[in-house]
Structures are given as structure tokens and as C-alpha cells.
Amino acid sequence: MGRVPLAWWLALCCWGCMAPNGSQAQEDPFVRSPGNITGAQELTGTLQCELLVHGEPPEVTWLRDRQTLQLADSTQIQVPLGEDEQDDWKVVSKLRILSLQLSDVGWYQCAVVLGGRTFVSQPGYIGLEGLPYFLEEPEDRTVTANTPFNLSCRAQGPPDPVDLLWLQDAVPLLWPRATPPAPQHILCVPGLNKTSSFSCEVHNAKGVTTSRMAIITVLPQQPHDLHLVSSLPTKLEVVWTPGLSGIYPLTHCTLHAVLSDDGVSIRLGEPDPPEEPLTMQVSVPPHQLQLDSLCPHSPYHIRVACASSQGLTLDQPWTHWLPVETPEGVPLGPPKNVTAIWNGTQAIVHWQEPMAPLQGTLLGYRLAYRGQDTPEVLMDVGLKQEVTLELREDRTVPNLIVCVAAYTASGDGPWSLPVPLEPWRPVSEPPAPSSWPWWYVLLGAVVAAACVFILALFLIHGQKKETRYGEEFEPTVERGELVVRYRVRKSYSRRTTEATLNSLGISEELKENLRDVMVDQHKVALGKTLGEGEFAAVMEGQLNQDDSTLKVAVKTIKIAICTRLELEDFLSEAVGMKEFDHPNVMRLIGVCFQGSELDGFPAPVVILPFMKHGDLHSFPLYSFFGDQPVFLPTQMLVKFMADIASGMEYLSAKRFIHRDLAARNCMLNESMSVCVADFGLSKKIYDGDYYCQGHTAKMPVKWIAIESLADRVYTSKSDVWSFGVTIEIGTRGQTPYPGVENSEIYDYLHQGNRLKQPVDCLDGLYALMSQCWELNPQDRPSFSQLWEDLENTLNTLPPAQEPNEILYVNMDEGGSHAEPLGAAGGADPPTQSDPDSCSCLTAAEVHPAGRYVLCPSTAPRPTLPVDRGSPAPPGQEDGV
Structure with a gap:
């Protein structure tokens, strides 16, 4: 409701100060004042006032405790009592409060300004009274054994006061109060040694309300005293002391080991490892574990956590990271490619670094050689990979054998296989390659080119067979x-x-x-x-x-x-x-x-x-705004809604999520039944109602659920949200959220805004639509509930009034459709120049449900209120 003009306030003040006693009673236009409402929180309350006026009807303003309600959800109905605008009018104003809260308690009145004077109705009171209402309930949690923790439970009236009683495992608690005393709604638990349940009862003059039952799971305490007891180049053995676990014995412990670069990648107190850790489990006792297959001479960080029969959780108590290091080992393999050549007076020995892991820092190589009748000679040659030996030229030299080994700080690695000393041979010129006659080379080139050409023709021919289409069969x-x-x-x-x-x-x-x-x-x-x-x-x-x-x-x-x-x-x-x-x-x-x-x-x-009557978005538009307007009874629109709910109930039972439910994707067959369409196979066909955000796929954001806009998560409940927007057919095909840009729709919904109730929409239908737009998907109804409610609504409506001559709109004649991309078929709207656009039906051809008929309207085309916007042409709705 807009800002109240200053003149209205001056008139109200003057009336309150100068009007004589009884003047309002004598000329009071109100024939009904708001009544009193007393109920529990979250119930829906409705106040109503009525007045009779002569001449132009005034705007009714609602007051609470004599203060104007700026954002009141009120509707006003003006009914003429005569044929002239200057005659008497009956004005009915309704104020609806969907969920009563403490802030809604107070005195409510209606106020109008007539002839410069302000009239105020008798006040009605809204009060709250019922069982206590929980503001906070105890939550499930996990705690370590024998560790203090707190639980919270708060409730309020009215009526007040509200007393609170805590229960553990359904037994009332009579623990002494903490020192210093804690608030009544806080329960200080000194610690548990077994998993327990906690709840609270709240009492007031109206009765007792019990909270949910919170399950407190007891897990083992953090292990301590984790330390290293032995180490080998590829093995480490660690032990630890377990923490308290209550009445549940430990079942196993889990150890994480992470290879780190001098501890830089692991920081003290870091909850999770920076990379995928090596994970090992061990049954306990004993509380020790040997880690195998580790890298030698490498720094590691390890931590351990233990679990009981209560299971593991994501917040299990790990120990702090313990830095450890594996010692160096000897090289696992000998040097490779060892050669020894004798040139008459010298032996030249050459080798390369071992291929196997060194398991440490290479410090050098050892070389050994011996003859057939001479003792072995051992030499440390450092990091060199080639050594020249000065030898005497005698008979023993050709019988020498040589071995090489690498060593680290931990010792020598394995020796290479013995290599005999070979005599030196001068390098000879490589033999000249035999020359081929020139015509051999030419012939080979021609044969190769021919093979390539034939292969290319075969590939092109095969590709054309797969990609070309159109002529008759030639098998x-x-x-x-x-x-x-x-x-x-x-x-x-x-x-x-x-x-x-x-x-x-x-x-x-x-x-x-x-x-x-x-x-x-x-x-x-x-x-x-x-x-x-x-x-x-x-x-x-x-x-x-x-x-x-x-x-x-x-x-x-x-x-x-x-x-x-x-x-x-x-x-x-x-x-x-x-x-x-x-x-x-x-x-x-x-x-x-x-x-x-x-x-x-x-x-x-x-x-x-083929769908004779096109899609459910275009059909109401052509019927309502075409050159030959057609009356669409409310019974027909509700029947359309029930058909959609029935089809979606079937799809959801099949565990099928539509993701694009809208009136443009619902088709009308010859019997005027709605068929849900355009799911699965054609997600990318539409453009006008879709909004592309960045590099993501286009989405119909004005029909999509708020959680799907945020997280792109689609469920059957997100289809329920879209169903609520799809009931736009009740507004004769108008665009949802007029005036709201596509990119602004998420913020608009996040602020609590929803589609407004159309003027000609039944209150029960709008309440059903509002349930579809609940923020929590679990609070939304299922499609089976929606179908049942719509069928019940349809059965309570009176039968549609049938004219003497029953006419049926034939939308299968005429020119081309504007753009039925959402249709599996479609047709053009009837025009005045088409006398056969409506054809007579006999009584047997009336719709079997007997709930609706279609006939040309003789009334002038209605004008929509300004604040609802103008409908877009079919196929050009406001984008998403």
C-alpha cells in the first residue's frame, strides 16, 4: 500500500479534534467492522469491513493501533448498487494475514475519507493464545566421551509464563544448576560415557509441548602420545595411547601418512592433509602400527584417530601431525653399462648411474678388479664415472675382470656383474652402403604414390556413404x-x-x-x-x-x-x-x-x-485477446490445472524430473485435455523464455525453483515450484513477474517476493500456488496432493453456464501459427473473417466431464488492471 497523503492525515487530526460527539455514528458509512480473532501462531487470519457510499467509491485504509499498515495484504471489492456511477456502491475490504505472529497482535480498524471527512470503523482485536511455540530445539550432535557440552531449548507463549523441563532418555533431569547459574533454556551436561537422547518439555496455561529428540553420539577422545619407536629405509613403526571411549571399546584406529617436503606442506593444527594421504587401519589393541612401502630418506607427517562401535564421523578427533623421517638406505641396484678396454698399457673402465633407486644421497663409487693369479684390488673413485688403470703388459692383464658398486651413507649397494678386460680395436671406417640403381628408386616412389591415392579414394568413398542422403535406394x-x-x-x-x-x-x-x-x-x-x-x-x-x-x-x-x-x-x-x-x-x-x-x-x-488446439500459453491468449473473444470459465482453467498435476504425478512416480514445466510446454488435444510435453528430448529448443548466464546452458529462470537457480539442483519438488508458476493460465497467459529483469529474478525471490494473486483468481487456488513456492522444498506439496486438491476444488465449483447454442472453438483452421515451438502441433486463432471458426455441437458432442463449454463472448473485451502489465504476444513472452 502506498504512502498516505498529507491531506489525509490533516483530515484525520481535524476530525479527531473537532468532530462533535456522535457525528460519526450518525453518518458512519460502515455497515460491518472488523471482528475479533484469537488463535495460535502461524494460523491464517482474515478481517473484513463493509461500507455503503454514494458516488465514486473511496480507497479503504487499514490501521493497526491507529497506525497505517504500509504493506498490508488487503483486497478491495466494489459492487455498484445501481446502473450509474453516481449511484450507491458497496465496498468490501479484506485484510489477510497468512501467518499470525506476535507482531500482528493489536487493534485493527478501517478508515476512509468521504467529502473531506475521515471515518473510522469500530476496532477488532487480533490476539494470540495457544500451546508454547518452540524458538529453538535441541539438535543432534557428536561429542567425545566425558567431555562437557551444552544444549539449548527455547519456547514462548502466549500465554506466558513458559516453564521448561529437560529429559534424558525420556527421564526428567533434576541436575543441580551450574555455577554460575546458566539460563533456563541452556542445559550444561558435564559429560557422557554412552550415546543418549535429550528433549525438553515446555508448559504454559494452555498445555504442554514436547520438542524433538536430539541424539548425542559419544565418540572416543583424541589419542595422545603418538611417537616413533623404530625406523628402516622403507618402514616406520609408531605407537600411541588411546583416549577415553566411554562404555564402547575401541574397534580400530586409522592412520594417515603424507609425504611432505621438510614439513612445509603440513602446518601445525591443519585439520586435513593437503593431498590424498596414505590411509591404513589396524585393529586394536595393541595400539601400534608398522608402515611399509615408504620412500627412504624422506620426510613424512602422520596422525591417528580411533573409532568405537558408534562409527566414524567427519569430525573425528585426530591427533596433531607428527613429523617423522625414514633413514637412508643403500642403492638397490648396481651401476649400468660397465665397460673395460685395454689399450696395451692402460685399462679404461666406464659406467653409468644405477637405474634402481639410490635410497639416499649418492656419495661415490667403489671399483674392484683382479686377475687370474693376482689378489683383488678395491678402489674408492668418488663420483667419477670413468677411471684409467695403469697396468703392466704381461700375461695376466688380458685375464682381468672389473666390478663397480655405488654407495651412500648407509653402505654399499650391489656390485655389477664382472666385466672382462677387452683389447682395444681402432675404429674402422663404416662400410659404404650399397647403391641402388636410380630406376629402382623411381619405381618404388611410383608404387607408394599409387597406394596412397587408392587408400584416399577408399576413405572418401566410405565417408560419402555415411554423410550423404536423399536419393532412392540402390542396394x-x-x-x-x-x-x-x-x-x-x-x-x-x-x-x-x-x-x-x-x-x-x-x-x-x-x-x-x-x-x-x-x-x-x-x-x-x-x-x-x-x-x-x-x-x-x-x-x-x-x-x-x-x-x-x-x-x-x-x-x-x-x-x-x-x-x-x-x-x-x-x-x-x-x-x-x-x-x-x-x-x-x-x-x-x-x-x-x-x-x-x-x-x-x-x-x-x-x-x-498432433495437438489440435496448440499449447496452453497461446490458447488463453487467443481466446481472451483475439478478434473474436471467447469466454473461458473458471471451471475450465481449474480442469487444465488438474490435468497438468495428474500428468506430473505420473512422471514423478516414474522418477522423471521435467525441469521445464510451463504453460507453453502443455498441449491441448481434441478433447480439450492437457498433455505435459517437451521433456527430455528437446531441452535446447526454446529461446524466448530462457536466460543464458555466462557459459552455462539457457534456463527458464522465471519458472525455475529458487534452489535450482542457486545450485542447479533439480528434484520433483523443483517441478512443483514450476507448476505453481505454470498456473499462469489462471491469469489468461500473462508473463510472470512483470517488470522484473531476468538477471534480477533470483535476488527478487531471495528477498521473499512471490507472484501476486490475480484479481480473478480464487483464494483457494492462490493458497495452493503459494504452497508450491515454499522456500524449503520439503514443505511443498506433492503432485498427488495438488491433483487431489484441484479435483476437490473443481467439484465444489458450480457447473459452467451453458448458452442456448453451444459453440466450440475450432482452432484447426486458418493460416500459419505465430511460433508454436512449445507445441507438438498447433493452430491459428479464429478471426472475425472466418465464419467457420466456431462450429455447432450437439448435446452428445459436449465435453464428457460436462464442466465447460466455449462460446463467443458478446461482452466488450475486458481491460486488465495497470499493475499487472500487458500480455506479451505468443512465443514472445518476457524472457527468463
């Missing part, structure tokens, strides 16, 4: 497979379904499941285009069956499928959709392929039933 047998040859033309491929599936390279299981889904392209004949957009086109078609011809809608998707995984995902969803069998769910007839020279995979074509 031949090559390698036992059917081959189809054709020229490029704008038509469907004439290949058989079997040949198409064989060429896609999909799995045999999926190929078998597609037997009943795939449709031969030559059985589909295309007609006029019903609508075309950026991502898809919908065409009227005929499916030639064995004994009949079925009118269908053919949807060609322009989005390219680039990988086999995308194609298999598409076909798998088609297999699942073919199994849908419900009168309010669009049934997939089949899928065929349209080939393409530009893409590696053919484009899928979706075949759906």
Missing part, C-alpha cells in the same frame, strides 16, 4: 552389408532403420531397445510448417502406417549432435519416453533421422501426436 551387397547410394537433396534419407542403426556404432543393447522407437523415414510425409525458431521447427506431417494414416507433428531439432555419447543419451531418453502411457502425458510416437553432410552424426527428428 548392393558389399562385405555382407546393405549399402545405400544417393545424392544430396533436401529430404529424409531413404535408408532403412536397420542400416541407419548399424552405421551409428551404438551399443547392441541400445540398438535392440530402439526396435520399437525408430521409424522409417519414408513413412513420414511432411506438410506445412507450424512454427520455426532458432533451435527447432515444427511441421505438420502424416505417418503412413500399415492400414491407416496418422496425422502427426514432426519436430526437427537444429542443434548439432557432435559425439556418439550425445547421440546415445538422446536415443536412451527416447526409449524411456516411448514407455510413457498416461492421458495427460505427451506420448512419443517415434524418432527418425535426418542426415547431414556437415555433421558426423545425423540429426534426430521427433515424431509426436
Whole structure:
């Protein structure tokens, strides 16, 4: 409600100070004042006042404790009592409070300004009284054994005072108060040695309320005194002392070991390791563990935690990280490529570093050699990898053998195999390669070029067979497979379904499941285009069956499928959709392929039933704003809503999430029943109602649930939110959230704003819509509950008034549709120049439910209120 003008306040003050006693009573226009309401919190309260006025009806203002309600949720109905605007009017104003709170308690009045004078109704009082209401309840938690902790439980009236009693394992607690005393709502527990449950009872004059039961799980305390007892190059042995675990003995302990660079990557008190740790479990007792397969001469950090039969949790008490280090080891292998050559007076020995791990810092090499009749000589040659030995030229020199070993601070590694001393041979010139005659080289080049050319022709020919489409069949047998040859033309491929599936390279299981889904392209004949957009086109078609011809809608998707995984995902969803069998769910007839020279995979074509009356967004718009307006009874709109809820109940029972539920995706068949459509196979077809954020996929943000906008998480409850927005058909197809930009919708919803109740919307329907937009998804109703409520609402409505001559809108005639991209079929709105746009029906042709009819309206076209915005043309709704 807007700001109250200054003149209104001056008039109110003057009236309160100068009006004589009884003047208001004599000329009081109010015939009904607000009543008194006393109830419990979170209940819905409604106040109402009525007044009779002469001339133009005034605006009714609501007061609480003589203060104007700036954001009151009030509605005002003005009923003329005569035929002229200057006659008497009856004005009814209702104030609704959806959830009573303490801040709503007070005296409520209605105020109007008539002829410069302010009149105020008799006050009505809203009060709260009931059982205590919990502001805070005890929560589940995990604690370590014998460790103090606190629980909190708070409640309030009215009526007050509220007394609180704590219970442990359903037994009242009579513990002495803490020192210093804690507040009554805080329970100080000195510690537990077993898992227990805690709850609280609150009492007031109206009765007792019991809180939820909080489970306190007792886990072992943190182990301590973790230390190293022995170490080897690849093994470490550690022991620790376990902490208290209450009455539950320890079952096992878990140890983490992380390789660190001198401790830099592990900081004191860091809760989680910086990388994936080496994890080991050990049964206890004893409380010790030997870590194997470690890297020698390397720093590690280790920690340990223990668990009891109460299980492990994410916040289990780990010890602090303990820095340890494995000692050095000897090299695991000998030097490689050892050679020894004698040139007459010298022996030159050469080798390379060992391939096996050194297990430490290489300090040098040791060399040993001996002759047949001479003792062994051992030398430390340092880090050199080549040594020259001065030898006497005698008979013993050619019989020498040489060995080499690497060593670290821990000792020598294994010796290499003995290498005999070989005499030196001068390096001779390499033999000249034999020359080939020049014509041999030329012949080889010609043969190689011919092979490459033949291979290229074969590859190009095979590629053209897979990517070109359009001509009649020319079957031949090559390698036992059917081959189809054709020229490029704008038509469907004439290949058989079997040949198409064989060429896609999909799995045999999926190929078998597609037997009943795939449709031969030559059985589909295309007609006029019903609508075309950026991502898809919908065409009227005929499916030639064995004994009949079925009118269908053919949807060609322009989005390219680039990988086999995308194609298999598409076909798998088609297999699942073919199994849908419900009168309010669009049934997939089949899928065929349209080939393409530009893409590696053919484009899928979706075949759906033809929907005579188009989508549920365009139908009310054409009926309401067309050149020949048609009356849509409330009973019909509620029936549409019930059909959608019934179809979504079926899909949710199948564990199928729609993610794009909107009126534009709900179709009307010949019997005026709604079918939920456009799920799974065509997520990327729409553009106008979708908003692209960064590099993410386009999303219909004005229909999408708030948690899906934040986290991109979709559930059946997010479909329930979209269902609440889909009931936009009750507003005759207008755009939701008029004036709110697509990029601002999340902040708008996060601030608590929701769609407003349309003027002609039933209170019960809007309450049902509001339940669909609860912030917590678990608080939203299921589709089965929504369907039941809508059916009950439909049964309580009086039958729609039927005119003498029953007319039925025939939307199957006329020109091209504006843009029915959400339709599996569709038609044009009737025009004044089309006398056959409405055809007479007999009594037997009336809808079997008997709840609604359609007939041309003789009343002038209604004008919508200014604050609801103007409806967008079909297919051009406000984007998302």
C-alpha cells in the first residue's frame, strides 16, 4: 500500500479534534467492522469491513493501533448498487494475514475519507493464545566421551509464563544448576560415557509441548602420545595411547601418512592433509602400527584417530601431525653399462648411474678388479664415472675382470656383474652402403604414390556413404552389408532403420531397445510448417502406417549432435519416453533421422501426436485477446490445472524430473485435455523464455525453483515450484513477474517476493500456488496432493453456464501459427473473417466431464488492471 497523503492525515487530526460527539455514528458509512480473532501462531487470519457510499467509491485504509499498515495484504471489492456511477456502491475490504505472529497482535480498524471527512470503523482485536511455540530445539550432535557440552531449548507463549523441563532418555533431569547459574533454556551436561537422547518439555496455561529428540553420539577422545619407536629405509613403526571411549571399546584406529617436503606442506593444527594421504587401519589393541612401502630418506607427517562401535564421523578427533623421517638406505641396484678396454698399457673402465633407486644421497663409487693369479684390488673413485688403470703388459692383464658398486651413507649397494678386460680395436671406417640403381628408386616412389591415392579414394568413398542422403535406394551387397547410394537433396534419407542403426556404432543393447522407437523415414510425409525458431521447427506431417494414416507433428531439432555419447543419451531418453502411457502425458510416437553432410552424426527428428488446439500459453491468449473473444470459465482453467498435476504425478512416480514445466510446454488435444510435453528430448529448443548466464546452458529462470537457480539442483519438488508458476493460465497467459529483469529474478525471490494473486483468481487456488513456492522444498506439496486438491476444488465449483447454442472453438483452421515451438502441433486463432471458426455441437458432442463449454463472448473485451502489465504476444513472452 502506498504512502498516505498529507491531506489525509490533516483530515484525520481535524476530525479527531473537532468532530462533535456522535457525528460519526450518525453518518458512519460502515455497515460491518472488523471482528475479533484469537488463535495460535502461524494460523491464517482474515478481517473484513463493509461500507455503503454514494458516488465514486473511496480507497479503504487499514490501521493497526491507529497506525497505517504500509504493506498490508488487503483486497478491495466494489459492487455498484445501481446502473450509474453516481449511484450507491458497496465496498468490501479484506485484510489477510497468512501467518499470525506476535507482531500482528493489536487493534485493527478501517478508515476512509468521504467529502473531506475521515471515518473510522469500530476496532477488532487480533490476539494470540495457544500451546508454547518452540524458538529453538535441541539438535543432534557428536561429542567425545566425558567431555562437557551444552544444549539449548527455547519456547514462548502466549500465554506466558513458559516453564521448561529437560529429559534424558525420556527421564526428567533434576541436575543441580551450574555455577554460575546458566539460563533456563541452556542445559550444561558435564559429560557422557554412552550415546543418549535429550528433549525438553515446555508448559504454559494452555498445555504442554514436547520438542524433538536430539541424539548425542559419544565418540572416543583424541589419542595422545603418538611417537616413533623404530625406523628402516622403507618402514616406520609408531605407537600411541588411546583416549577415553566411554562404555564402547575401541574397534580400530586409522592412520594417515603424507609425504611432505621438510614439513612445509603440513602446518601445525591443519585439520586435513593437503593431498590424498596414505590411509591404513589396524585393529586394536595393541595400539601400534608398522608402515611399509615408504620412500627412504624422506620426510613424512602422520596422525591417528580411533573409532568405537558408534562409527566414524567427519569430525573425528585426530591427533596433531607428527613429523617423522625414514633413514637412508643403500642403492638397490648396481651401476649400468660397465665397460673395460685395454689399450696395451692402460685399462679404461666406464659406467653409468644405477637405474634402481639410490635410497639416499649418492656419495661415490667403489671399483674392484683382479686377475687370474693376482689378489683383488678395491678402489674408492668418488663420483667419477670413468677411471684409467695403469697396468703392466704381461700375461695376466688380458685375464682381468672389473666390478663397480655405488654407495651412500648407509653402505654399499650391489656390485655389477664382472666385466672382462677387452683389447682395444681402432675404429674402422663404416662400410659404404650399397647403391641402388636410380630406376629402382623411381619405381618404388611410383608404387607408394599409387597406394596412397587408392587408400584416399577408399576413405572418401566410405565417408560419402555415411554423410550423404536423399536419393532412392540402390542396394548392393558389399562385405555382407546393405549399402545405400544417393545424392544430396533436401529430404529424409531413404535408408532403412536397420542400416541407419548399424552405421551409428551404438551399443547392441541400445540398438535392440530402439526396435520399437525408430521409424522409417519414408513413412513420414511432411506438410506445412507450424512454427520455426532458432533451435527447432515444427511441421505438420502424416505417418503412413500399415492400414491407416496418422496425422502427426514432426519436430526437427537444429542443434548439432557432435559425439556418439550425445547421440546415445538422446536415443536412451527416447526409449524411456516411448514407455510413457498416461492421458495427460505427451506420448512419443517415434524418432527418425535426418542426415547431414556437415555433421558426423545425423540429426534426430521427433515424431509426436498432433495437438489440435496448440499449447496452453497461446490458447488463453487467443481466446481472451483475439478478434473474436471467447469466454473461458473458471471451471475450465481449474480442469487444465488438474490435468497438468495428474500428468506430473505420473512422471514423478516414474522418477522423471521435467525441469521445464510451463504453460507453453502443455498441449491441448481434441478433447480439450492437457498433455505435459517437451521433456527430455528437446531441452535446447526454446529461446524466448530462457536466460543464458555466462557459459552455462539457457534456463527458464522465471519458472525455475529458487534452489535450482542457486545450485542447479533439480528434484520433483523443483517441478512443483514450476507448476505453481505454470498456473499462469489462471491469469489468461500473462508473463510472470512483470517488470522484473531476468538477471534480477533470483535476488527478487531471495528477498521473499512471490507472484501476486490475480484479481480473478480464487483464494483457494492462490493458497495452493503459494504452497508450491515454499522456500524449503520439503514443505511443498506433492503432485498427488495438488491433483487431489484441484479435483476437490473443481467439484465444489458450480457447473459452467451453458448458452442456448453451444459453440466450440475450432482452432484447426486458418493460416500459419505465430511460433508454436512449445507445441507438438498447433493452430491459428479464429478471426472475425472466418465464419467457420466456431462450429455447432450437439448435446452428445459436449465435453464428457460436462464442466465447460466455449462460446463467443458478446461482452466488450475486458481491460486488465495497470499493475499487472500487458500480455506479451505468443512465443514472445518476457524472457527468463
